[in-house]
Amino acid sequence: MASLSEEVLLVVKKVRQKKQDGTLYLMAERIAWGPEGKDRFTVSHLYADIRCQKISPDGKAKIQLQLVLHTGESTTFHFANESTALKDREAAKELLQQLLPKFKKKANKELEEKNRMLQEDPVLFQLYKDLVVSQVISAEEFWANRLGGMNNGEAAPYSNKQDVGISGAFLADIRPQTDGCNGLRYNLTADIIESIFRTYPAVKQKYSENVPHNLTEKEFWTRFFQSHYFHRDRINTGMQDIFSECAKQDEKGLKSLVNQGVKNPLVDLLSLEDKTLDEGYGIRTAVPSTSNASKTVKESSNSAIIKRFNHHSAMVLAAGSRKGDVPTDQASETSSTDGNSRDSDFFQPPLKKVKLQEAIEYEDLQRENKPKVVALNLKKSDRYAHGPVPLQSQQYTTSQDIINSVSYIQHEMANYKPNLTQVLSSAVASSAIAALSPGGVLMQPVAPQAINQMVPTEIQGELKHLYVAAGELLRHFWSCFPVNTPFLEEKVIKMKSNLERFQMTKLRPFQEKIQRQYLSTNLTGHLEDMLQAAYSKFHIWQTRRMMRKT
């Protein structure tokens, strides 16, 4: 039995799958289920393959756990032990909850990466369909050197994808649902947790401090949602709230943000007024400084909400633009220590100047300095897109040359004397004219235009796919040379057979198809040539190897 070598973490009996009783095993790396009385598993999933688990709502009669795989398939287990079903399920769920994320990170990353690459690149996707789905090469082979490039080379074009910001409303997406008996349920996804961590580094810190030593993950989030930290309008909190510290830290962060001041002098409200009225003058009475005591609870909760929104928005914004996870506090500290305004004095003017210039600019009052250009007026845009035929000879003639030659020709023509004894016979001449008229033998249109016009677009598309697929296979093939390891030897042989298979399964049908449609078969000529080149290379290599062996 396979499980002998593995560590079994949990065994749950009386679990039904597809209406069959059996036992569920949770092991170190996979989850498995075997029907009762048999010693093999009919269901076995690696944790890395599982995307998520779902459980049936509490009120339901059947107590079930569903595993959704990355492939989209799902497996449902029904906990049938009447007395302990719920407990069993909870136990399984808890364990899975702890196990899955560990594997997820590894598997997910790769999978997501593949997924994303396919989504972002339609050509690749087509290739994938052509080669993998039609089983010309296996998926591993397909990904082998693509992902390799991914993982090693940071410079790979795919790796510097754009950072995704955080939705401003991620907290709003956690809709609390009542569970019917005086409780609230919050649905957290990995994305939301990620958002919370990125926006509130303080929470992340708390998390890493407390989970899993002091609290389980679930407890942590339960406390999070209970805390006033989440409900900012609640003012009074018990001291035992672990998030009260976070709130303080946030407050500090906000304060340091405020203390940093603003870089754009045009929005600095503090230095807006040139001369404020002295204390005691003016109509508007200043806000009484003793008002803290007199503020009602409601008022201070209102201002707490406002503060919170400002802070939240600022953090979301910062999280979006932050590179890596630089703790904000540090950055703000360093900048506040040199808060010597002398420094800022020296750095300020350029920005200020720019902003001022921007503010007084009337772009429409100024004449544009750009040289006037003639608007492009195309009658036939396809002609523009194809461009003029490049000059065959790269020698350009100067105008002097042209003038010279024109005068030369003029001179020649002036002195032209037909040599009537050596002209063509009229029959030959007329056949030459016929050959040169449109439709004549010598007036065959040139090849590239012909493809455009003669071949239907779907054939063209198919041909393109074929080219791409063939190119991909050939790339794999040629990348094996020089063959200097046994692995490469194996691969080159495999690739050759792949190529042959490709020729058989893809290229031949296509050729037959175009033949049926009476198109010239030399459409695929080049493809064949390429394959032939590969084959001949393979043969040379093989004969050489044979010779070496003998």
Add this chain to the structure above:
Amino acid sequence: MRLNIDGLLVYFPYDYIYPEQYSYMLELKRTLDAKGHGVLEMPSGTGKTISLLSLIVAYQRAFPLDVTKLIYCSRTVPEIEKVVEELKKLMEFYAKETGEVNNFLALALSSRKNLCIHPEVSSLRFGKEVDGKCHSLTASYIRAQRHANPNVPACRFYEEFDSVGRQVPLPAGIYNLDDLKDFGRRKGWCPYYLARYSILHANIVVYSYHYLLDPKIADLVSKELAKKSVVVFDEAHNIDNVCIDSMSVNITRRTLDRCQNNVETLQSTIHTIKETDAAKLRLEYRRLVEGLKEANVARETDVYLSNPVLPDEILQEAVPGSIRTAEHFVGFLRRFLEYLKSRLRVQHVVQESAPQFLKDIFDKVCIDRKPLRFCAERLHSLLRTLEIADVADFSAVTLISNFATLVSTYSQGFTIIIEPFEDRTPTIANPVLHFSCMDPSIAIKPVFQRFQSVIITSGTLSPLDIYPRILDFRPVTMASFTMTLARTCLCPLIVGRGNDQVALSSKFETREDFAVIRNYGNLLLEMSAIVPDGIVAFFTSYVYMENIVASWYEQGILENIQRNKLIFIETQDAAETSMALEKYQEACENGRGAILLSVARGKVSEGIDFVHHFGRAVIMFGVPYVYTQSRILKARLEYLRDQFQIRENDFLTFDAMRHAAQCVGRVIRGKTDYGLMIFADKRYARADKRGKLPRWIQEHISDGSLNLTVDETVQLSKHFLRQMAQPFRQEDQLGLSLLTLQQLESEEMLKKISQIAHQT
């Protein structure tokens, strides 16, 4: 281009011109020709500043004897700097066109905080600290002390300026604040004092309102400015409030306590001085006997700008004997202080006029009107004599003495209100004595009297005729200019109903109504989904905003809005709001989009522009009426009714609408800009409200968009935004809202232009 404005050659530093700019310059020229005052309203973003500068500089060059100086007053420091930058552009153009270096001197003046280059002093954060520290280094007697004791710290920049700087005038050129600082650093001179000294002979001075309107500052800075100056108040829609603020005084118990301390310090200083240097006090006494003759002579010969706090009459008299000696005066102050303390011990609200107050003070503590009037001047003299280091410490006693002078000088235009507690917290005793000015014309009168032309201009001055009335002057020109547009780039919509037909309004009765709040939330939510980049929303007051935000939060509306845009909210803390503002701009900049919730009459609504994508829509939730229950406001309304025949409601509506227009106008900053202006209150549809909006907004409100539902608004907005998103090129504007010189000179266009100015 070179323009011919009514026979005057004007250099205009651009290749094209807006028709309204031409029209504006025409009106301005007329005003200057008539040597009178003018009120001009021109939409924001149509190049008002550059038109003003071009014309006045040209005028100064053509008639150097008629207009010697331009005093350009703006409201905020960035505005001031912008004006100087535009001036620089103009002067560069002059140099290029005429080929000669002109000898114009123009400079910006700001407070020490923005100009100081002393390493220690300038590192202080608050303006008041900088002023105090500077004073402690540069006051005359401190410097005198240093002669005896070289260890007394000094500001080397000031010393250098004092010894060399005054002899050599500032070389001609345009100096912004930073340029002054650079120049100061290079020469080792104090930029602040250099600027203050140089404004006397500069051709153009750019500074903030307070330097001209606040008598406390104007007396120091602007007293000697030439009479033949043109004064421009830009962004002047709030000028009456600035005037009133500068003349009003609030006295709390804390003020009195600090004042008590001040008086004690004065007393002890007098004692010590008496023992060491009695001659000084005797000298002062003699000076006071002679009275304020010097000042009187200066004012009569028209050298000084008169100071409303220091009325003309007292200049002719000597300081009354009862407060002439230092001890007597301190005793007098103490009595006055005790009287004020007793007045603050009230249980109910008291409102009285200045004469009533004077009678009461005479009855209770036998203080006469006459010595009270000299109080401010007497204290000033005493502080000088006693060589007080930090005048900022004596702000309380200065405040009290200013109050004494004001209350005894003006029998009209002021009211005294003593409130034992705040209205919202009737249980907490916090007595305040408001001495509030109700007549803005008092503070501005000297300006109108002294200077030959005063131009009041802004993007929103509607209705124009109310300003001359409340400021009590007679303008020679009053004009409102429209914005010529090649495409209708502003879209004012009045939302009167929610989708459920609930009338939307911020009026008091429905303020707490959940249906209204919810519908407001829906409006914002829907708009957040369709408007690109930035949205600015204004509420009528801070408290109102807090309540609405809280209930939106409870109803989950804010969360839904967050799906579309980030939310930033103005708070009462300026630093925090600045941060929020910057983040807001950042969010607009990086494409995420954001909403700024803000308050009408707040700092954001009056000082920050939301150009282009920083504001594609502005939503005005409710009509921003001022808090009408305030007694000060009631007194002011009464006064306006009695003195200027302005009905209370007219004034309130005027005030609300000018603030609404200010808020809404923030979003359009030019003809290439575009934006939605959403008035979310059904009361805006009424003719009396709508009619008070600036003409350039009013003319785009169609009858069909007077009472829209939220859904209809969304539809119209979508349509508008789609249209505006189309490319807009210069050629589209040319000939319509943008003119070349040739186009400008055509007969037909000149006729059209003459219709732009709407005379009233």
